[in-house]
Amino acid sequence: xxxxxxxxxxxxxxxCIRDDRVLFEGLSFELNAGHVLLLEGKNxxxxxxxxxxxxxxxxxxxxxxxxxxxxxxxxxxHADMAYVGHLDGVKKELTVFENLTVSLALGVPGRYSILDAxxxxxxxxxxxxxxxxxxxxxKRRLSLAxxxxxxxxxxxxxEPFTSLDKQGIALIETLMIExxxxxxxxxLTSHHDIELHDVVVQRINLS
Amino acid sequence: xxxxxxxxxxxxRDLVLALRRRxxxxxxxxxxxxxxxxxPLGIGVQPHLLQAIAPGIIWVxxxxxxxxxxxxLFRSDFDDGSLEQILLSTYPASILVLAKVIAHWxxxxxxxxxxAPLLAVFLGMPSHSLGILLLTxxxxxPVLSLIGAIGVALTVGxxxxxxxxxxxxxxxxxxxLIFASNAVxxxxxxLPVSAQINxxxxxxxxxxxLAPWPTAAALKMSIN
Numbered sequence: 001x002x003x004x005x006x007x008x009x010x011x012x013x014x015x016c017i018r019d020d021r022v023l024f025e026g027l028s029f030e031l032n033a034g035h036v037l038l039l040e041g042k043n044x045x046x047x048x049x050x051x052x053x054x055x056x057x058x059x060x061x062x063x064x065x066x067x068x069x070x071x072x073x074x075x076x077x078h079a080d081m082a083y084v085g086h087l088d089g090v091k092k093e094l095t096v097f098e099n100l101t102v103s104l105a106l107g108v109p110g111r112y113s114i115l116d117a118x119x120x121x122x123x124x125x126x127x128x129x130x131x132x133x134x135x136x137x138x139k140r141r142l143s144l145a146x147x148x149x150x151x152x153x154x155x156x157x158x159e160p161f162t163s164l165d166k167q168g169i170a171l172i173e174t175l176m177i178e179x180x181x182x183x184x185x186x187x188l189t190s191h192h193d194i195e196l197h198d199v200v201v202q203r204i205n206l207s
Numbered sequence: 208x209x210x211x212x213x214x215x216x217x218x219x220r221d222l223v224l225a226l227r228r229r230x231x232x233x234x235x236x237x238x239x240x241x242x243x244x245x246x247p248l249g250i251g252v253q254p255h256l257l258q259a260i261a262p263g264i265i266w267v268x269x270x271x272x273x274x275x276x277x278x279x280l281f282r283s284d285f286d287d288g289s290l291e292q293i294l295l296s297t298y299p300a301s302i303l304v305l306a307k308v309i310a311h312w313x314x315x316x317x318x319x320x321x322x323a324p325l326l327a328v329f330l331g332m333p334s335h336s337l338g339i340l341l342l343t344x345x346x347x348x349p350v351l352s353l354i355g356a357i358g359v360a361l362t363v364g365x366x367x368x369x370x371x372x373x374x375x376x377x378x379x380x381x382x383x384l385i386f387a388s389n390a391v392x393x394x395x396x397x398l399p400v401s402a403q404i405n406x407x408x409x410x411x412x413x414x415x416x417l418a419p420w421p422t423a424a425a426l427k428m429s430i431n
Contacts, residue, residue: 055291057431087286089289089291089292094227105213106292106296106297106303
């Protein structure tokens with residue numbers, strides 16, 4: 001069997017306690033290439049905590065996470081995943097281009113060049129604009145452009161549609177469909193209904 | 208090598224950032240100059256006393272200036288989420304953290320080195336100990352940044368970590384202070400200071416090698 005095809009994310013009996021409150025326990029799932037995992041649940045149900053566990057920022061209180069059979073703390077995992085969280089992770093004193101240059105240097109170069117990625121997220125001609133001059137939606141698209149310039153199999157997105165307009169949402173959905181079509185996988189939380197055609201969407205409701 | 212790419216990208220990024228918000232450079236430098244110029248005013252017309260305590264004044268001021276600048280090391284990266292991205296990088300966090308500390312030293316430590324000879328002359332320090340003063344600052348201030356980075360990494364997640372930071376970091380600064388100011392003092396009398404300098408070199412080498420790991424680990428805890 002080809003090694004690449006066997007890469008998948010497995011969660012086994014995850015448990016998360018925050019401030020003496022059990023957010024979830026016995027949570028198991030498996031995410032295969034080309035699939036999307038949508039986390040649902042009301043505010044405070046542990047969606048973001050789960051994402052941060054998936055990023056390796058938090059240790060699960062019980063259970064384990066496996067990436068292609070190895071624990072996520074060793075091996076390929078960090079090279080294969082990318083995270084866009086509540087915070088945009090861009091410096092407002094740097095230009096759009098400078099920000100992406102740093103992101104590119106921190107990762108493995110991917111399918112798009114920086115300028116192509118900016119065109120893709122409708123930020124062409126913004127490359128030498130300081131980020132503090134961008135609107136919230138443009139900043140969000142910039143932080144999502146980071147996903148395009150580096151080569152990551154797994155995208156972890158925390159509310160990616162926040163502050164995006166209708167076109168922005170449609171654009172990100174298109175990018176997500178493309179990513180899945182090329183064997184990528186996505187874990188995301190979202191309050192919006194997502195419309196992803198021809199993509200298997202697994203749903204987990206945490207509440 | 209892409210690791211060195213990432214390393215220099217971080218240094219370059221932090222230097223550009225420092226240039227665009229200049230107060231980061233100016234603050235510790237201004238503090239350093241102000242404290243040192245206040246001493247002659249406070250002590251009065253006693254040039255010999257001033258000359259005798261000059262090494263201590265310069266080093267204590269440098270130490271406090273370094274502490275003052277520490278908070279800016281990870282604060283803005285923590286607040287805007289860049290720190291998460293740095294820690295998620297393919298490359299070892301400790302190396303990237305080292306790059307950040309080096310950039311921070313270039314911005315806050317190096318200016319002290321440049322202005323220190325002038326201030327030493329103000330305080331009447333003998334000219335033959337200026338070289339040793341510069342050497343101790345060159346070896347000592349990077350240690351202050353490296354050790355301080357561990358403290359900041361531990362406290363960056365706290366809203367008011369300033370007090371804890373001083374309590375954590377100051378005791379660790381003491382060896383550097385003792386050996387550095389002693390070296391400058393002894394150099395003023397014309398005696399050899401190779402022992403103190405060697406110890407400072409040893410401290411610097413150890414700090415470069417050992418400090419980035421706890422810093423990276425503490426940052427991972429802080430963004431939790």
